Amino acid sequence: MPRVVSLRLEKIQRDFLWGGGALERKPHLVNWDTVCMDKRKGGLGVRRLSILNRALLCKWNWRFAIERENFWRHVISRKFGEEEGGWSSREVRESYGVGFWKEIRKEGALMQNKVAFLVGNGRRVKFWKDIWWGNFPLCNSFPSLYAFASSKEAWVEEFWDTSGVEGAWSPRFSRPFNDWEVEEVERLLLTIRGARLSPLMEDRMMWKVTSNGSFSVKSLYNDLSSRRAGLFPHGLIWNPSVPSKVSFFAWEASWGKVLTMDQLKKRGWAVANRCFMCCEEEESIDHILIHCSKARALWDLLFALFGVCWVLPYSARETLIEWRGFMLGKKHRKVWKAAPLCLFWAVWMERNRIAFDNEDFSVHRLKNSFVCNLWVWTKSIVNEGPLTLPSFLDWLGAR
Structure with a gap:
């Protein structure tokens, strides 16, 4: 292409x-x-x-x-x-x-550094230059011996001596060894002593990137596109119980890339940066979701529903990374993992009503939105017959 x-x-x-x-x-x-x-x-x-x-x-x-x-x-x-x-x-x-x-x-x-060879008869694999025993070519592992090898292009088969009962390795060199080189030769023979040739079996190429040795486009793509990254709460964000648009919003929030007032100012907009909900601090996504006094009331409700005491980290991303739920049962833990995303969404929707619809902040509406969404998204997890909202709240507190 x-x-x-x-x-x-x-x-x-x-x-x-x-x-x-x-x-x-x-x-x-x-x-x-x-x-x-x-x-x-x-x-x-x-x-x-x-x-x-x-x-x-x-x-x-x-x-x-x-x-x-x-x-x-x-x-x-x-x-x-x-x-x-x-x-x-x-x-x-x-x-x-x-x-x-x-x-x-x-x-x-x-493919050059990502393939190795499974030796059969040894007729198509280079003794020194191909990776057939260990993780590196023998010419790299034993450079001093490779320097005076009799044939640097020799096949594996050429150095296999079949005269004995079981066969043995007999690499050839262009001159006698010096005293200080004998130990290195012994190390080479010790390294490859477990390798054996199978005259009736063809040599095979193996793909080192996968566990089964077979090439896949996916494995090569992942290897080529590998990039270091810090901890990221992918398992919590891409929760199957949560609507995809909410997961996408949480993903944006984890990178701090939601279009809040601070982001608009960075993009050249002439706006006054003030939180729409509390009207006390400058607006950023971490402030809205974590530190805003109005959002804190919702966090207090969440912890009260689960009977948990917890100190919130500094950012939305750190909050999701630390959101474990080890102290809860299996079903409660699944609801617990959906709860922060549900809270993020409820807060963001409330913020947008104030910003774009000129509505006043309503803590009752905020809490009602959070609880109802959490109930709708996760009631299938509970799986205890028809589950009304009051019975769902009772179930949360009965962990």
């Missing part, structure tokens, strides 16, 4: 995510690299098309290595030739080689 095409498609994805089906131009609140991270790391799991395209192209290099009898492989092999061992085609260098296989062959470099 040409780079300009992938960039255009990703722009359409971004505009759809933040602007909706009409592709309206609206603020892109979270960096696209963050959006494309795995959900466990704090992203939305959206695939980067450029990386996905490379992983898909690389799959054809894997298929070339293992599908030796397929017709398409014979065609490619006859046209471009094979590297020694037959695991890959030769690099396409000719001016006429500007088609699809030239681009596929380029992406074969992605």
Whole structure:
């Protein structure tokens, strides 16, 4: 896929995510690299098309290595030739080689450090240069011995001596050993002594990234897009009991990227930054959801319903990370995990009524919204027959 095409498609994805089906131009609140991270790391799991395209192209290099009898492989092999061992085609260098296989062959470099070999007869695996015993090529593990190896391109089979009863390893070198090199040779033989050749079995390529040794586009994509990230409460945010729009809001709040007054000011808006609910402090998402005196009343209600005493952390993200519920039973813990997202949503909806509908703050409406939503979202978890709102509240307190 040409780079300009992938960039255009990703722009359409971004505009759809933040602007909706009409592709309206609206603020892109979270960096696209963050959006494309795995959900466990704090992203939305959206695939980067450029990386996905490379992983898909690389799959054809894997298929070339293992599908030796397929017709398409014979065609490619006859046209471009094979590297020694037959695991890959030769690099396409000719001016006429500007088609699809030239681009596929380029992406074969992605496999270089991610494959190992399961040795059978040893005829297609390099003794020094391929990873066939241990996690690194022997030329890297024993560089001083590799420097005077008799053949740096030798196959594994060439160093296997079948004259004994069980066979033994007999690597060859270009000169006699010096005294200080004997110990290194002994270490080499000790390292590979557990390896044995099976004359009737073909050598096999193994994909190191997966546990079963088979290539997958997903595993390569994840490896290429790996990015360090701090703790993120993905399990709590993407709760199946909670509506997806609420989970998405909690995800935005965890990154501090909700369009509160402080964010509008950062984007150049000339607005007075004041919390719509308490009218006492500057508005930020952490203030609205955690520190606002009006929201605190809702937190007090939540803790009273579960009979829990807890000190709230500084931010919404830290609150979700620390929201464990170890002291509760299994069913109560499931409701407990949905409770902070329900509270976040109730507070945000109340804030928006004040900001956009010119309504006055109502603590009764805030608490009623929270309790009713929590009941509707989680009553299926309780699974104790028809559950009215009063009986649901009684059940919460009877943990």
